[in-house]
Amino acid sequence: MARKTRVTPKGLPLPGKPVRGSETGRPIMALLDLASRRGLLRIVWELRHGALKFRPLQQACGDISPTLLNQRMKDLREAQLVELSDEGYRLTALGQGLRRAFEPVSVWAEQWAQELNRN
Amino acid sequence: MARKTRVTPKGLPLPGKPVRGSETGRPIMALLDLASRRGLLRIVWELRHGALKFRPLQQACGDISPTLLNQRMKDLREAQLVELSDEGYRLTALGQGLRRAFEPVSVWAEQWAQELNRN
DNA sequence: AAAAATGCTACTGAATTAGTAGCATACGTC
DNA sequence: GACGTATGCTACTAATTCAGTAGCATTTTT
Numbered sequence: 001m002a003r004k005t006r007v008t009p010k011g012l013p014l015p016g017k018p019v020r021g022s023e024t025g026r027p028i029m030a031l032l033d034l035a036s037r038r039g040l041l042r043i044v045w046e047l048r049h050g051a052l053k054f055r056p057l058q059q060a061c062g063d064i065s066p067t068l069l070n071q072r073m074k075d076l077r078e079a080q081l082v083e084l085s086d087e088g089y090r091l092t093a094l095g096q097g098l099r100r101a102f103e104p105v106s107v108w109a110e111q112w113a114q115e116l117n118r119n
Numbered sequence: 120m121a122r123k124t125r126v127t128p129k130g131l132p133l134p135g136k137p138v139r140g141s142e143t144g145r146p147i148m149a150l151l152d153l154a155s156r157r158g159l160l161r162i163v164w165e166l167r168h169g170a171l172k173f174r175p176l177q178q179a180c181g182d183i184s185p186t187l188l189n190q191r192m193k194d195l196r197e198a199q200l201v202e203l204s205d206e207g208y209r210l211t212a213l214g215q216g217l218r219r220a221f222e223p224v225s226v227w228a229e230q231w232a233q234e235l236n237r238n
Numbered sequence: 239a240a241a242a243a244t245g246c247t248a249c250t251g252a253a254t255t256a257g258t259a260g261c262a263t264a265c266g267t268c
Numbered sequence: 269g270a271c272g273t274a275t276g277c278t279a280c281t282a283a284t285t286c287a288g289t290a291g292c293a294t295t296t297t298t
């Protein structure tokens with residue numbers, strides 16, 4: 001019996017293309033795939049206050065390995081969420097939009113913590 | 120030279136505990152770790168309209184493997200985001216809160232798609 | 239009793255990530 | 269020109285996570 005052929009590509013998830021777990025190309029699916037790549041959202045989070053160079057960013061992300069950091073920077077640059085400037089890596093306008101959109105989630109996380117502590 | 124000892128546990132990321140990539144126990148860090156587990160946010164997303172039983176949920180998530188689905192259900196139940204009822208798996212009040220908090224992100228994803236299509 | 243549905247486990251192979259070392263280029267300094 | 273330093277990044281191996289398939293145990297339905 002042949003193994004199921006891979007239909008979702010290994011490449012970067014972007015809206016309009018099939019991604020891991022979904023063929024529709026819907027933006028939300030691309031985002032969900034992106035978000036599941038370890039460290040990606042963390043990087044966006046750590047860039048919220050401004051640009052950071054490679055090693056400081058690495059530190060800020062809990063001493064993430066340079067391999068992974070660089071992979072994620074490729075992802076983020078291809079997705080046009082981050083760009084490399086003289087001051088280091090920084091969020092693009094799009095990236096800042098994501099960061100803002102993510103704010104309610106971080107607020108919710110605090111409530112989540114409170115609820116869990118009541119049990 | 121000894122390898123760096125693992126300090127962040129393999130277990131479920133929850134607020135108050137160290138998680139992969141962060142020792143602080145801050146809720147947002149637990150959430151970022153959770154979000155990076157493949158399929159987890161997707162599951163929350165697919166449960167947005169109500170309860171689903173195991174196999175329908177599996178289908179909705181793009182035929183995710185039952186192994187992974189079950190792992191995620193353990194994660195989500197431990198995090199008190201999902202519970203198993205007679206109608207199947209469904210979001211708890213906390214889980215629904217996350218889903219609502221996630222709404223701006225899904226809206227942003229649409230804008231993201233539009234921006235990328237202009238290039 | 240038979241059939242179907244349910245939640246779930248076992249197993250192997252593939253993909254992703256962790257962790258460490260170090261390269262290549264650019265820059266300033268002595 | 270030799271030296272030290274900072275920069276972004278690559279190479280490599282080992283560990284972890286995930287994909288994909290088969291099928292079990294229990295309950296519900298017919």
